[in-house]
Amino acid sequence: MVKFIPNEDGFYGEFGGAFIPEILKENIQELKDSYSDIIDSKDFKEEYLNLLQDYCGRPTPLYYAERLSEKYNTNVFLKREDLNHTGAHKINNTIGQILLARKLGKKRIIAETGAGQHGVATATVCARFGMECTVHMGAKDIERQAPNVGRMKLLGANVIAAISGSQTLKDACNEAINDWVNSSDDTFYILGSVVGPHPYPDMVAKFQSIISYEIAEQFKEKTGKDSPDNIIACIGGGSNATGAFYHFINDNSVNLYGAEAAGMGIDTDKHAASLSKGEIGILHASRSYILMDKEGNVKDSYSISSGLDYPGIGPLIAHLYKSKRINCVAVTDNQALKAADNLMKTEGIIPAVESSHALAVLDEIKFDKNETVVVNVSGRGDKDLETYLNRLN
Numbered sequence: 436m437v438k439f440i441p442n443e444d445g446f447y448g449e450f451g452g453a454f455i456p457e458i459l460k461e462n463i464q465e466l467k468d469s470y471s472d473i474i475d476s477k478d479f480k481e482e483y484l485n486l487l488q489d490y491c492g493r494p495t496p497l498y499y500a501e502r503l504s505e506k507y508n509t510n511v512f513l514k515r516e517d518l519n520h521t522g523a524h525k526i527n528n529t530i531g532q533i534l535l536a537r538k539l540g541k542k543r544i545i546a547e548t549g550a551g552q553h554g555v556a557t558a559t560v561c562a563r564f565g566m567e568c569t570v571h572m573g574a575k576d577i578e579r580q581a582p583n584v585g586r587m588k589l590l591g592a593n594v595i596a597a598i599s600g601s602q603t604l605k606d607a608c609n610e611a612i613n614d615w616v617n618s619s620d621d622t623f624y625i626l627g628s629v630v631g632p633h634p635y636p637d638m639v640a641k642f643q644s645i646i647s648y649e650i651a652e653q654f655k656e657k658t659g660k661d662s663p664d665n666i667i668a669c670i671g672g673g674s675n676a677t678g679a680f681y682h683f684i685n686d687n688s689v690n691l692y693g694a695e696a697a698g699m700g701i702d703t704d705k706h707a708a709s710l711s712k713g714e715i716g717i718l719h720a721s722r723s724y725i726l727m728d729k730e731g732n733v734k735d736s737y738s739i740s741s742g743l744d745y746p747g748i749g750p751l752i753a754h755l756y757k758s759k760r761i762n763c764v765a766v767t768d769n770q771a772l773k774a775a776d777n778l779m780k781t782e783g784i785i786p787a788v789e790s791s792h793a794l795a796v797l798d799e800i801k802f803d804k805n806e807t808v809v810v811n812v813s814g815r816g817d818k819d820l821e822t823y824l825n826r827l828n
C-alpha cells in the first residue's frame with residue numbers, strides 16, 4: 436500500500452512539508468486545523484457537489500473513443516475534463532477553495548497563474564461569490580496569453596505583472612507568496628495545483644479526486660468492471676493526474692502513467708521534466724523534485740504547453756514516482772502535437788496542448804487488444820489554436 440495521505444507535517448515519504456516564512460505560519464496553521472473538517476462536513480459537500488453539477492457541468496462524460504481505439508488496437512476511454520465550465524479541470528479546485536475561503540470568513544482572494552487557466556478559473560469563482568480577486572502573472576505570460584488576461588479582466592479580476600526572473604509561472608508564484616506575506620489575514624490564497632506548502636497539496640488532491648470517483652462509477656457502468664487497466668494523465672504540478680489516479684492509487688491492478696513535458700528533448704536544457712531530470716530540493720515551500728543547476732539554483736523550464744511549464748512537481752506525485760507506483764513518460768513538444776492532430780482527426784476533439792502530452796503516451800506504450808485505457812483530457816484546446824495553426828500546417 437502506498438501512502439497517499441500526508442502525515443501531520445504534510446510529508447508523503449520524504450516529499451512535501453511546509454517550508455514557509457514565519458509570518459505565514461498562523462495563516463497556514465488556521466488552514467491546517469480546519470480544512471479537513473470543513474471539506475468533510477455534510478453541508479460543504481452538498482454545496483460543493485451541487486455547484487460542480489449545475490455550474491461546472493459535472494459529471495463530465497467518460498467517452499469510449501471508438502476510432503482512436505481502432506487506431507491503437509486497444510480500448511481507449513477519454514475522461515472529458517475539457518467539457519468543464521472554463522475549459523479544464525482547474526475549476527474543480529477553485530470552487531472548493533473559494534467555498535473554504537468563505538467558511539473561514541476571508542474577503543480577498545489572490546492566485547498565481549501561468550497560461551492563465553487557473554487565473555480564469557479563480558476570477559470566475561470570485562465573480563460568482565462576489566469576492567475581490569488579484570491574480571499574479573508573469574509579464575511574459577501576460578503578453579503570450581492575451582485572451583485569458585482579457586477573460587480575467589472581464590470577470591473583474593485585477594491582474595498584476597510579475598516582472599522578476601524569467602517573468603513566467605514560477606515568478607508569479609513568488610509574487611503571490613509575497614502578496615500573501617504582506618496582506619492582512621482577510622486574504623485567502625487559492626493555489627492552482629497540488630504544490631506549495633501543506634495542506635495545499637492534500638486539499639487540492641481531495642478537490643480533484645472527483646475525477647477518479649466519477650471514472651470508477653462510469654467505468655463500472657460501461658464495462659461491468661471495477662477499474663480500468665491503465666490511466667494516463669499529463670503532469671504539470673500534478674493536479675489533474677492526482678485527481679484521475681486518486682481512487683485507484685491502492686488498486687495495483689491499475690497501471691498509472693504520468694506524461695511530463697520533455698519540450699525539445701530531455702537531453703537538451705529545454706524541457707520541464709522534473710521527474711526524469713530533477714533533483715530533490717525545496718521550491719515554493721515544499722520538498723520535491725526540481726530542475727536545478729549545479730549550484731542548486733532553480734532552472735527555467737520550457738514546454739510548448741504553458742500549463743506544464745513548471746520546474747517543480749507536487750510532492751505526492753514525487754512520492755508515487757519514487758515508490759514506483761506511477762510510470763513516468765517524457766513527451767516532447769512534437770510528440771504532443773502529433774497526438775493532438777490525431778485526436779482532432781479521429782474523434783473531432785481539439786484538446787489542450789497539455790492534454791495532448793497524455794494522449795501521446797498511446798504512441799509510446801503498446802497496450803493489448805483487450806486492455807482498457809482511460810486518458811484524462813484535462814482541458815480543451817481553444818486557448819491553443821494559434822500554437823496548433825502555427826505548428827500543424
Ligand SMILES: *Cc1c(COP(=O)(O)O)cnc(C)c1O
Nearest residue numbers: 628671672673674675742789814
Ligand atoms: C493547468 C493545466 C494542466 C497542468 O496542471 P496540473 O496541476 O498538472 O493538472 C494540465 N492541463 C490543463 C488543460 C491545464 O489547464
